Amino acid sequence: MSEQPIISIKNLHKSFGKNKVLRGINLTVNKGEDLVILGRSGSGKSVTIECLVGLLEADKGKIEVFGIDVTKLNYKELNKIRLRIGFMFQNxxxxxxxxxxxxxxxxxxxxxxxxxxxxxxxxxxxxxxxxxxxxxxxxxxxxxxxxxxxxxxxxxxxxxxPEIILYDEPTAGLDTITAKEISELILSVQNKYKTTALIITHDITCAKMTGNRIMILKDGLIHAEGTFNELKNSIDDWVRSFFEYE
Amino acid sequence: MIAFIKKQLTQAGKFSRFIGRFFRELFVPPFQFNEFIRQCYTIGYKSLPLVGITGFIMGLVLTIQSRPTMTKFGAESWLPGMVSLSLIREIAPVITALICAGKIASGIGAELGSMKVTSQLNAMEVSAINPYKYLVVTRVLASTLMVPLLVILADLVGIYGGYIGYNVHSSIGLLRYFSEVIENLDFLDIIPATIKTFFFGFFIGVIGCYKGFNASGGTASVGRAANSAVVTASLSIFVVDMLAVQITDLFY
Structure with a gap:
């Protein structure tokens, strides 16, 4: 894993009517890194990656992928970037x-x-x-x-x-054993293809198995960031509550 | 009330932009030729039996129902001409288009609606495949070209149905029947009636696609999209028909 940022999101805002989903997200994913974004339902995890591939238009902020601000691209230019990104849908x-x-x-x-x-x-x-x-x-x-x-x-x-794979809730709706198999599969794919991964999940086991680094989203903002063990032993009760049932 | 008007105007604006995008995408490569042919097969070929049977029944019933009145006025011999004129100018195009609205618009609306709610459209989008070009342009184009062909089929089969209907109570040879039909037909009966069927086909396709593309809110919305596609497409057929008749009337 290098220190070269391949995804960089700065001050990302997204609202649906009066509902402010993202309130200024900042994150960086380095080349070869597997970043997990944890968060409760409705915290804006999926919206973040949908903005990243241009499925949703950001209200404000900068999204750089491969050093290119995707919010400023036209459809044709965006498609060229999309070809370098894989997106695994929840369903x-x-x-x-x-x-x-x-x-x-x-x-x-x-x-x-x-x-x-x-x-x-x-x-x-x-x-x-x-x-x-x-x-x-x-x-x-x-x-x-x-x-x-x-x-x-x-x-x-x-x-x-693809050079980057975005996983949207890869283990959602699966039984524990199948979910673990999918997490192992993600890990083996990451190891084999050396791609960068951004994994959106609320499955702690999946986060533990697949992520080098974890970010926790709360109310449209990054609330905490660290390795699995750092977050598990966080002094923040709310962050620790995520890991109670691990 | 104001909110309702605002909503309707917003819908009209969105629909106009949807149509505008169709014409923009239509002339920009790449062309999805294989998908277009597949849609022609689905929309055109697979509708042949339904349109054929309906066309036959239309001609048969129209002849049998008109006979008593025509006989009363001593104009039984005018039946072939009257039936063929009615069929070609109005009945076959409108009834066939309504059948297509039920079959094609609902099918497209349900298919695209289902793709929308199960993220298949998004999957295409993130794979750098333009779903509008692949799904909408091909379907609208196929519908625009296939509906006129289906109407022509309905015309022909309907006229043949009229021949069978005529022979229920009288006797006339096929050749004589058709020569009487052709004698009573003018190019001006056929051309405007055929032109309007392209518009019927276009609106059937575009409304089905629009409703499917804008489905939202889970599987229930798929049913709503299909239903709404049929209702709106049927209504649009009557509106287009009314306008076409007015325009034709101005020139001829």
Missing amino acids: GALYDSMSVRENLAFTLKHHTKHLSEDEVEKQINEALENVGLKEAIDKMPTELSGGMIKRIGLARTLIIK
Whole structure:
């Protein structure tokens, strides 16, 4: 992990009507780092990463990714940045009219028109192998379990070979064992591909397993920051309360 | 009241921008040709049986229902001409468009609405694939081109239905029936009626897409999007038809 910041958010504000969700977030993620953002539901975790990829427009503030302020980019320029970022959705967000193969091929074919069918197939197989679901290649999303959907979602993210992966609640809605498997998978992917990761979660086990550094979001602001053990032994009762059920 | 008017105007503004974006994206590459062909197949080919059956029944019923009145005035021989004119100028375009509004607009509204609430549109967006270009432009274009073809099919099948209906009580050969139909038809009967069907198709597609793209608030909104798409598209068909008839009347 280097000290070179790959994501830098300064004074980020976002409101929905009168509801102020983000009230001036500041954070930096270094290259190769796995940063976890913890927080209760509605604290603005997902809004932060949605602003980061331009799904939501920030009201105020600066979001630099690869040293470029994404809030000032036009659609075409933003898409160039998006190609270097993978986004794993909370619900997997697989295209339900397409099979697993088609889900993976869709993005790949769209951006790499020069690839032969054999090459596409090879990359699909490789991505599925990385998430341990090669046998699911011809299945439809409706035939997959929650854990499998998350894995395929991750495979679809990996296939474009991103430099940064944003995980939005990767273990939400899963049983404890499957959630642990997903956390292990994230860790192995991070180790193999050496990508930078920003993981949004409220799952303490996931945060402990996957994060080099943890930030805790409260009322639209970064309330605390540190390693897992530092935060667990924090003098702040509210911060410590997160780790009570660990 | 003011809040209601403001809301309606906001909606109208959003819808106009949505249409404007369609025309902007339409002429900017890359073109999603494969998806466009797939949509033509779904919207056009898969609607053939429904439109064919409806067209046949329209022609048959119109002939059988009109016969007593025509006979009363001694104008039974005018039936083929009257039926074909009614079908081509008004009944087939409007009824076919309404059927398409029910089938196509609701299908598009539900599909895109479901994609919206399950973050599939966002997944496309973050993968640097323009969902508007991939989903909206292809569907609206396919609908604009397929609805006129479906109407032409309904016209032809409807006229054939009229022939069958005519032969229930009288006897006329197919060739003579069709020559009477053609004798009573003018280009000016066909052209304006066909032109308006492009607008029907456009509004069916664009309203379905707009409602789907703006679905929000969970799975219930998918049903609402589909329902609203059908109602709005049906209403738009009548409005476009009224305008088309007024414009045609000015020129011819």
